[in-house]
Amino acid sequence: MTVQSKQGAYHTGTYRNLLLEFGYSEEEIQRRVLDNWTQIFEGGEDTRIYYESEDGLGYLEDTGNHDARTEGMSYGMMMAVQMDRQDVFDRIWGWSKKYMYMTEGENAGYFAWSCQLNGTRNANGPAPDGEEYYALALFFASHRWGDRTEEPYNYSEQARKLLHDCVHKGENNDGPPMWEPTNKLIKFVPALDFTDPSYHLPHFYELFAEWANPEDRAFWKEAAAASRAYLPTTCHPETGLAPEYSFYDGSPNHFHGFGHFFSDSYRVAANLGLEAHWYGLSDDLVQIADNIQKFFEDKDPEDYRRYTIAGEPFEEQCLHPVGLIATNAMASLAVPDSPRARAAVELFWNTPVRTGDRRYYDNCLYMFSILALSGNYRIWMPKN
Template sequence: MTNQGSFYTGVYRNLFKEYGYTEEEIQARLEDSWNKIFFGDEDTKIYFEPDEKSGYLLDTGNNDVRTEGMSYGMMMAVQLDKKDVFDRIWYWTKKNMYMTEGLHAGYFAWSCQPDGKKNAYGPAPDGEEFFALALFFASHRWGNGEEEPFNYSAQARKLLSDCIHKGENNDGHPMWNPENKLIKFVPEVEYSDPSYHLPHFYELFALWANEEDREFWKEATKASRDYLHISCHPVTGLAPEYAFYDGTPNDERGYGHFFSDSYRVAANIGLDYEWFKADPWQTEEADRIQGFFADKQPEDYRRYQIDGTPFEEKSLHPVGLIATNAMAALASVDGPHARETVELFWNTPVRTGVRRYYDNCLYMFSMLALSGNYRIWMPKK
């Protein structure tokens, strides 16, 4: 094993292959997962094309279109070289979700109806950060288009600039706190969501954002890695959905527990370690999370206090939790539960039914990452 991440080596681990699956099996499973999630039957797919130019991912549990899912779909599409799907999703997003006036001008409305009507006029920062990196990757993989909104890199730089500079002229609120460089849950509040923290994205923003903003992203990278240390429980590894800037759970409205948002922390840690290998703590953290779930059956996954105390409430998204715990294996290397966690994921099919949207987004990311296909797309030389 190299001591450097994929950013430096260009090498991406294929954990499925390391654990004995063949290249043919892996490629077939990756393509099958994409086809089912995007173009499968009505009980499986979450992607829809309403006209010849557009596409959207539907939150099937809430019957709306979210920046979370749209930005995820763009990242999946660029990783798999699906330019038509990428452009359809981005076209729909920019046409229907982008806000050009008001307090949140420059951001995207976090929820819309399938016909494009906005359900709300507030943004969710996890969408913005995924939009930005997916756009940079599209620019590097396919080149920029001449016309908006397909001038991908210019769109990404403008979005990131708005995310950190809004509010300087009393024109709204930034998405990152300018002092501590931590991402907020929404721009108006002063607390965070640990699953929003993507230091591996910020490393790349520090290379490709507007030059005057690059130092900010370097500082945000360190701040986010440090924040995960204090927001994840030291024994269980579990993170709350919302947390204050000191890392303590924010239990206002019941979001200080390990539940749906929190699942993404394991996946983010795995990918950050794979790409940059900058924080050895991430290996210990991945082992803790996988160890906590090692003696639990997916049908009995619950909401938990971050110390591991279970609630009666069952997990809404057990397939998503299986997927993210498996993706953490990219950080655990040869951890005590890495192989069994990955094999559990391999033996789990994509989810069907009403609640499938979030699970299958996380499922697709894990399938990409564990097969060595969640990659950094650098500018062409």
């Protein structure tokens, strides 16, 4: 397997601004980034998903389900640290710790994946994609702004404790870990033995391998390698499409009908784009990104569907077409010289943020894409 070594920003220190390379001006790019932040975090009720609570904290609302989820909360923290908004970051993190963090039961040390907007928990189970985003956002906050002494704003200590629990729970019969110990693959939920392809973030694990507790760093290196090896087993060899859920061998898991390409799956393309941006990609992962863009190049966004991973369409319409446009554009960072990359970015640029009840997921993915394509989705390294 040929690896594009030292091609990403981690090695070069240079964050590629693909929008600038594709002909958009620096002024309009930065104006667009700020405008998208404003619409999503401070705008009118047709676009915003971030709200401040009566106790001075803040949350991101899943506007389709009217709850707060660790997915969106941790996404919001990552966006806030990239935009240098410590005030928003701290409100979201404070809300997460106050209402979502569990201190009892088998999931103690994790975050409840869904809460009502008043903080009441809808469940006492976690979703591991929240924990991995929380941890890296906390490390970035520590490196960009510095740790504070008072909890929970001692960011790096909070991140290390969270990652320790993700790896080591279960060793004392205290509940299951979030990564399967035998193969180092992230689980869909700790109690079930299968995974979600869109949860696999080897570019995050590379950084955990530098900043987690010393005794856990080898684990995170192995987890990065395991996820990179896993992704080609689950993405279809011709379409590049991944199922929402899969078994550890990569085969689709049709648990509750989630063995096809649908909402969770869109994030695989974005993840490949960000890893290429930060670290470079192996040839087989580049091929997946290219195959995804090839599959969608002749599809009308108004007719996006649920698909089998082989590309056969269902009658069911796509729930989040703006999110899918955004993730496919972000994949262009993995294949920047492809003519399809330019077309995917142009489609994204010409698509506004989503309005209406289903805007939450789309606009999260939209914000990540504009940050990445503009060179503003960065690794924040320790200052010393």
